[in-house]
Every structure is written in C-alpha cells, then in structure tokens.
Amino acid sequence: MSKKALLIDGYVDEPAAFGVPPYISHYVRYAAGILTIKGYDVTYLTIDQIRAKNLWNFSSSFDLVLLVGGVAVPGKYVGGNPVNFKEMQRIFSNCRGIRLIAGPFSLFYAKRGGSRAYQSPIHADYLLGPDLAIDLYNYLFETNIPRNDWRIIQTAAVWGASIIKQHPRYPHIICEVELSRGCERRTHCSFCIEPIFYPGFTSRPVQHVLEEITELYKNGCVAFRFGRTANILAYYFEKDGKPCKEAFKELYEGIWKSCPEIKVLHHDNANPAFITHFERECTEILETIAKWNTSGDVLSFGVESFDVKVLKMNNIMNDPENIVRAIEIVNEIGKFRADGIPKLLPGINLLHGLMGETDQTFEENLKWLKTILEKGLLLRRINIRQVIIEPKTALWRYSKVGKLKFNRNLFKIYKEKIRQEIDLPMIKKVFPLGSVIRSVYPEYTEGSITFARQLGSYPVLIGVGGKIFDCSDVVVVDHGPRSLTAVKYPLNINKASYEELVLIPTIGQKRASKIILNRPFSSFEQLKEVLNDENCLQVLQQVNAVVL
Template structure:
C-alpha cells in the first residue's frame, strides 16, 4: 500500500511549516504510515502546482493534506494552499482515502483583517492536530495503547526519513516540538487559536525529543528551531514554575548533534517577568548553546492597557519592557557583528476595543524601547485573523469590526517602518557585519534575494550574486532598508567589483562609483580616500571590500 502526504503548509501561533521551515506534521504522519508498513511519498503544494501533478494522488491508497493558516504572514519560500486548490485535490482524486489536518479545520483565510471561512468538506476526514493516534487507528484498524506523546515518540524518529523527499533538502529548518497548548491558567487571549488546536498545556518528554533530533541529524538535517512551543520558558515547568535544570539539559543534549543552526521562537514576556530569576538563568543557557541571529518572539499584540484587558492578554507594558531588557542583557553580544539573541515584538491590528488612541500608545512604547538603546530584531505588525471558535469572534458578533481604524493602523505601520525600523536595522545589522550561509531565494531584476536558515532571518538583497558563487554564500552588510538589508558577497575586491556592487554601499552615489571604477586599480586605501573624500564612506568600503587583484 502507498500513502501520499501533500504539504499545503501551515502557520500557527506556535508552528511554522512554510519552506524552508518544515513543520512536525509531515514527519509524524510519515512515521505513522511507515510503522504500518505503508510506503510514503511526499509532495509540497508548490511541486503539485509547478509540475501540474493534480491527478497523481489517484495512484495512492491514502492521501493526507496538511493545510491552514491561523496567523497572517508573508512567505518567500512557498505559497500556502488555497481553498480552491484543496477542493481540486479532493474532488479530482476520488480513489485514495483522504485525510485533512492542520489549522484549516478551524476555518480558511490567507490574510489578516478577515474572518475565516468554513472548510467543511464531505469527501475528506479531518484529523485533530492533537490526536494523531486517530490516523493510526484508521490505517491499522485498532487503537493505539498509550498517550499522544508516547505515540509521537514512537513515530517521529521513523518519520525523519521523509525529509529526504523535501525539494529543498538538506537546506531546511525543522520545527521541534517542546510542548502543546498555552501554559496560562487564567484563560487565553481572545484571538488565539493555540488552545483550540492543541488543547491543554503539556510538555514533551525530553528522551523522545532527543531520539527524534538524533534521527533527523542522521538523515542530514543541520538546522533546528524550538518552534512548536507557545512559550519556550514554560518547557518542563513544575507546579507552574519554570525549571532551569531541564532547560539546560534540553539545550546541552540537542547541541551534542552539532547543528549549524539552533534557534528559538516564542516567549511570554509576562511569564518572564513573573519568574525573572529562573528565566535569567535560562537566557544564559540559550546564549551558551544557540547560534547567532536567534530571536525570542513576544506576542505583545497591543501596548494599550484597555485593549489588553478586553482581550485577556497577559501582563502589562512595563513587564514587556523589562522582558526586552532581560533579553538584551543576555543576548546582545555579537558574533561576526550579529547579536546572538534578541527579542522581537508582534503587534496586532483589529483587536476588540481598539481605537485611534491604541496606535498612538503602541508607537510611544516602541519609541521608548528604541530611545533606551534596546535592540529589537523585528517589529511584526499585522491584522488579526478571526476564527469562529475564538472569544474575539463572539465579542465582535461574528464580524470584523475594526475597518474604521484601518487608516490609523496603516499610518502607525508606516511611521514605525520609517522612524523606528530603519534606525533599528542599522544598529542590529551594522555595515560590515557578516551574514553566514545566506541561501539564494529568488531574483528580481538585478538583485538576488536570500536569507539564512534561522528564526525570522533578515532578507538580504545582493547585487551581482553570480552563478559561480553558488547558492549559499557569506554576505557582508552594505546598506539598510526598514525591513531588509543590502549585502555584498564576501571576498569581493574593490578593484574587480561591479558597478552595482559599489553603488550599493551606503555613502556611495553614482558619481563616486563611476570615479572609483575609472581610477582602478588601487594599491592602498589612501588612494581610495582621495577619491571618496569621506572618512565614514571609506570605512564602509574597507569593511566590505579588499584591494586584492
């Protein structure tokens, strides 16, 4: 018998599965089939689109489709499956027994600022994300005698083999599961789908996780993120309190496999503030074992105290600020000019009770963080997705009610990008810093865009990234935008660099670039200085280029 896994990609509050990220779903599902002696094939929705393989599922006995976004995002590495494409796969392939899994079970939406549509399809059986034992029952005809994590620990190592079939393998980053659900005991945020998808908070036993990491490492995976966790500091908590010892064991055990990338994702700033002493020890653990460019993502959503109260968002702005300080104190040391660990902040538009005043409050707090000299890796500003199972849906009586503040949202976003993001990017990624192992993503005009494997990697535009340079290069930062940077392939000589590479450097305009080119070759930097006549620009050039050749 044969099974096909169609990865339509997922994006959840605590799980990402859009390339280069690979979620836990395909690995667990593959492991379940393999344990049943069923051959498994894996296709992404992008492969099906690009190669027109819509009828291929008819050749299989089983088809499992992974799909759904319950948070909004922008994706470069892949395009999530649409509802039309899902229906096409289901309705044009009547033969295989069909299953659907992921947040699409809550509803369908591809962008923020919308209320999700119902996705009930009679031709396909929905599998709850938090009960994959049901798939075992369907394919084996018997129940699994054990709990969900016993099942996951059984199938996950076997499912690691499916990574070899990923079109980007080995250049992928695997999400690792630490826990399910939210650790809060005072209710949940009005908009959040995490408790709806995953149920009550549970930490995964360390032994099974390490066996999975070993299996993934053995097949050639070198990049990992502790992404399947709503709050990394709650992992292994005892009686509601964090456990720095199990946290240390987690990182030390995973680091034994010598990953090229080891990053984190979500953290709860209110939890960090409440358990400050323990969390400070845990931050020390992270920076002892992680790789540079790591991010702890804070679901702030709003700094407006009234909006936070109405939407049951834990903590207050002063606690958030203190959590930002904690991460900066632990993680701002640099490797190749890049901070080892920084916080990121998520802001949501469209929450219940917001007003134009909300966006003024949000701006003032972000400006306070910036003015204090604290670093943020990113400020993610987006509109909420509303699902019918959430409290926000009931508060709004089933409608998206914040369009009257959309103009205020847009003004706020533009102001943050120009007044906060751009100066912050220059501080986080200074000219001359090196981004190691940047992967080619796409080319637009004369610029090739790439990213590192990691947690929220910065997008870098690279002029004159040649085919002979390869698909993975080290890049030196040369210039900045509010959300991206410009870089030059490491190892370039000013005496041989192209015009577009030279003009990309901050401080070099058209006239200077042309004058530098016609004055080559340079024997020393004093000759270059006579051309640029600017000490700061000269230093930028020296950080980026050599004078070899």
C-alpha cells in the same frame, strides 16, 4: 506490493507552528512516520512543486492522499505560499484513493488577517485533528488511543525523519521541533487558537526530543527551531508550577553531545509576562539558551498591544512596563554579538482589530516603541498583523454580539510610521554598516539583485548585489525598514561587479564606473587618488573592502 501514499505539504502557519520553506513542520514528519509504520510507500511533495510542475492530476495514482496545510496567523511569505481552498479542491477532485486533510485547514479556512475564519467545506474522507499523529494512527489502525500519547508521537517522529530528504530544498532546510502543547495559563487570550487546538498544557519528554533531533541529524538536517511551543520558557512548567531550568540544561547538553555539527539552534515564542513574573528562574533559563543556541536567535513576544484597555479586555495579562522589563532582560543576556550578529534578541508581535481598540491604541503602541528605542534596547523585528477571528475563541463569541472597531486607514498610516521611525533606526543598530552575515541562501532574483536569507528564526531578508547561487557570506552596505542591502564578503574592489559597487553608499554610478576603468588597485592610497573623496573611502573601509 506496498500501498502508495502521497503526502502533500501545503504549509502551516499557526501561533506555535511554522512550516513554510525552508521550514518543515512537525506535522508532515509525524504523518510520514505513521504512514510508514502502516506499510505505505510515502511520496512527499510541496504545494509549490505541484504548482511549478503542474502535478494536479498526480494524486490519482495513489491509494491515499494526505494534504497538510492551513493558516491561523497569516503573514508575508518568501519561501513559498500556503495552499488555498481552490487548490485543495483541485487536488482532491482527481483522487481515487483515501483523501485526508490535516493542519488548520481541517478546522477552518482564513483568507487573510482582519477577517472571520469559516469552516472548511469537507472535500475529504476524514479530517485529522491537531494531534495529527494520534488521529492518523487511530484512523489507519482502527484504535482509540487518547491524544497526547507521547510514545506514539515519538515513534512517528523517528520513523518519519527521513522524509526530509524528499524536500526540494534539502539539505538547506530547518526542522520545527515540538516541545509542548497548549498554554500554561489557566485563562487565555481572546483571540488565540492554541488552547482550542490543545486544551491542556503538556510538555514533551526531553529524551523524546533528543531522539527525534538525533534521527533528523542522521538524515542530514543541521538546522532546528523549538517553535512548536506557545512559551519556550514554560517547558516542564506543569511538573512543579514553576520554570524548570534543569530540563533546558539536559536538553541542550544532550543535543550538542549527539549532534556536534549543528549549524542552527533557534527558538520562537516566549511570554514577556512569564519572564517578569518568574524573573530569577527565567533569567537562568535565558542564560542557558544564550550559551547553547546559535547566533541570530529570536524570542517572539506576543505583546499584541501596549494599550492597557485592550490588554485587559482581551485577557492578555500583561502591561507595558512589564513588557519593556522583559525586553531589557533578554537584551542584558543575549545582546552580545557572535559571528557578527546578536546572539539572542526579542521580537514583538502587535495585533489589531481586538476588543477595546480605539484610535488611541495606535498612539500608545507608537509611544512605547519609541520608549524601547530611546532606551537603547534592541528588537530583532516588529510584526504588525490584523487579527483573524477564529472559531471557538472568546473573540469569535464577542464578534457575534459586539462590534469590533478597526480604522483601516489609520492602521496603514501608523504601520508606515513604525516602519520609518522605529524599524529603520532599529535595524541599523542590530545590523550596522559593515556587519558580516554568514551563510545566506538565495531565495529569488529580481534584476541584478539576489534576495537571500540565513536559515533561522525570522531571518532578515537581504538584497545582495549580483548573482549568488549557493551558501555565501555577505557584508551589509545599506538598510531598509525590514531588509538589508549587502554585497558578497569580502568585497574585493578589483573584482567587484558594477552591480555590487553601485549599491555601496556614496559610490553611485559614476564612481562605480571610475573604479572599474582604473583598476586594478594595489593599495587604498591608489583608490583614494582616483575617488578623491575621503567620505567614500571611509565607507569602503567600514564595509571591510579589500584591494587584492
């Protein structure tokens, strides 16, 4: 009789790894693979399933319980909430078998941005390191294989692919796929945990990536993101000390040859300084990405600050002019629209609470963001976070001897200014009125509004009028700084609900009631007579409304 293992997905959020639903991290898939190889019958649950079904005692019936979780770069989550320390205690207090912890939780615990992380108290029999596959293999098989053994990792990836079928959101999932480990730079940013997790830079063989994606595809996954990499453009950089465009061509051609029905192929991190330093080579790689990816893709730029002093003190190795140039390059290549939305855009990460920060830092950031907007460049999104001071980083060491200044009140004011003065006009340019967004999935409902998103990298949150229960196309009718308002597409005036009609600018409650009382309409001329408002009619035509 085979032994039973419970694999609990507590969700991870790291600089180069994401696993909050609908994402499934590489960690849990690798873990499932190693456990299967060892002969365990693996049951997979998310922490949200445990919460919803009150399964805190469920772990008592398993021979081994492995919890994967932890947050290194906290954010606001729509698809689920990462496991917290008390929940981990509660789960393990009921275990009778082996207790294992993996993910950032095995190293430290951070409650929120703007705080110091602290070492997690040990409530397990063993803490697995960042190289989960190798550490778990060594623990279970009592071997001493060195880290970054891609052969073992590849075996784990292929054997663990079928675990995705146990995810509660299957098949509406996206798999985070690993390309490289560590950072290609010789010195690192003061706050970054990536080189602590993985001290050397190494790229995963192209053939291994193709084999894993093909196996995941066979098991029903059609959405992928190359997120488990600190800088996508540095893939295979360690081979010759320069960007390797051939690796990207081999990778993408192989993916589409083996998996022709993929719906999403997206990316995450890219270093703007790397783009400007190797502009010719990176331009070619970006052209390859924009050719083979799917629309709505985002390259996340770790800008962190536009303040030159902050950049220097924290060893970020960038400057504002180069950042803007990198944004220009990505816009030149990926700004074109496919399926109604831009193919590939940059996103910006800003980080506060760093060494050298002053009140002037906020002004510098706002000034350069306004420059980007005035130049007509597009940004998919701007993430503004407070730094977590994490063990073994330069910032951790500095915080013990120096004082980090942070103006919390000014931070709130400045964040709101960016939302209104930058984000709002920017989102209107990225998703103009009437933009059709394909295949959005419901996340949750509040009153008469269903909040939905596409599968993909940093998908925009969309408040859709009325109820949607599965994959739907929507059309944009209004904008918020960080979200959109939409109705189902196409919008049929003769069938649209009151809740949908009132969301459309210029219509409002009275006109919505008037439309409902006077329909059906056989033409827009009839509608025009009832509304008696040319501006209202123009808006309806902009959002592709029909009368059928």
